[in-house]
Amino acid sequence: MKKQLLALGLFTAMTMPSIASAADYVIDTQGAHASINIKIKHLGYSYIKGRFNTFDGTFSYDPKDIAASKVSVNVDTTSFDTNHAERDKHVRSGDFLDVKKYATASFTSTKVTDKGNGELAITGDLTLHGETKPITIDAQFIGEGEDPWGGYRAGFAGTTRIELEDFGVPVMGESSYADLELHVEGVRQ
Numbered sequence: 001m002k003k004q005l006l007a008l009g010l011f012t013a014m015t016m017p018s019i020a021s022a023a024d025y026v027i028d029t030q031g032a033h034a035s036i037n038i039k040i041k042h043l044g045y046s047y048i049k050g051r052f053n054t055f056d057g058t059f060s061y062d063p064k065d066i067a068a069s070k071v072s073v074n075v076d077t078t079s080f081d082t083n084h085a086e087r088d089k090h091v092r093s094g095d096f097l098d099v100k101k102y103a104t105a106s107f108t109s110t111k112v113t114d115k116g117n118g119e120l121a122i123t124g125d126l127t128l129h130g131e132t133k134p135i136t137i138d139a140q141f142i143g144e145g146e147d148p149w150g151g152y153r154a155g156f157a158g159t160t161r162i163e164l165e166d167f168g169v170p171v172m173g174e175s176s177y178a179d180l181e182l183h184v185e186g187v188r189q
Contacts (some may be wrong), residue, residue, distance in 0.1 A: 023152075027057040034184050038181075051081075052080055052081070057184075061186075078094065078103055080092055105126070110122035121138060142155040143155055159181050
């Protein structure tokens with residue numbers, strides 16, 4: 001009788017549909033529905049805002065199991081843009097980002113924590129300027145649903161502050177840090 005119950009249990013486990021898992025998304029950079037923005041203090045008087053125009057990435061998201069979520073993003077640092085050609089050339093130079101040597105930055109999550117009410121803490125490894133350090137992104141779930149083109153989307157916003165010296169990037173003027181503002185909309189695969 002025990003053998004029959006064991007066989008029945010194994011058969012049931014193998015034939016039952018698997019429990020829901022995280023859905024996989026590709027970040028929609030083609031439709032300009034995602035952005036990686038940066039803000040740095042300028043001379044102590046104001047802020048310079050810029051962005052990275054070229055990046056790609058994926059994420060997995062399951063609203064019933066936030067901890068199973070994952071994020072991976074690759075950034076082309078040569079695409080740094082503040083809408084000021086001379087400044088951009090200087091920031092891309094060996095004085096700061098050194099994009100000839102470090103043309104790519106990346107972020108890979110290691111943990112996603114549900115803080116409640118759509119708030120998330122996304123911890124992971126940021127590689128920038130040849131250095132890899134852990135950071136945490138304070139994120140917010142914006143929404144999900146069908147889009148007008150027959151797909152299904154999910155969107156998030158997030159912010160984090162990085163200390164430039166942690167990544168071997170010289171301090172830019174009076175600012176030892178850069179604030180990142182992230183907007184991510186993904187298309188479910």
